[in-house]
Amino acid sequence: MTYTFTIDERLGIRLPLLEHSWENYSKVTQELILAEWETIRGKIPDRIKELENEINDRQSQLYREEDFERSCELNSEISELASIINDLWIWYRADNRITKKSHF
Template sequence: MTYSFQIDERLGIKLPVLEQSWNQYTIQSQETILSEWETIRGKIPDRIKELECEINRKQSQLNIEENFERSCQLNSEIAELASIINDLWIWYRMNNHISTKGHQ
């Protein structure tokens, strides 16, 4: 097998790892990869909702936080969660072709 799906700890979903260019895969392999990707892709909105809930929770904490250092930490955590959501939306919009780095 010249591809796999590996969990991305930051995003919380599996991402494709292709060991050759997309056009080098047979049509059957491309269909198999895309089928598996569509299953994963379908879970992205739920993952985004989870992260949005976490952002809301942290924003609520931030609203009452009086410690400046903790406020900065919460802001940083919120920014990271927003960045993850942005990356997830990018992956979600990838529906025709899968492009990712191969093994190095």
């Protein structure tokens, strides 16, 4: 039974891609998956901090921006970065057991 961790370009982290249900993996394989996930999971707060810095940069640009269209673009970028942060927190807080196929 195979599994892999694939990069999610939007989130900037690798996510598990399980080809079978969690229960069909041996305990040894489950432990390997969880060990790799914990390594990745431990990097999520640093990724969030990077994105928060990008938001702060965009907000600073927005504060100085006089062009309406560019202001809208900056607001949209800030919104997308905040959405990514939200998704990263969901992954970070996810139960330590991966229980279904992940296709994100």
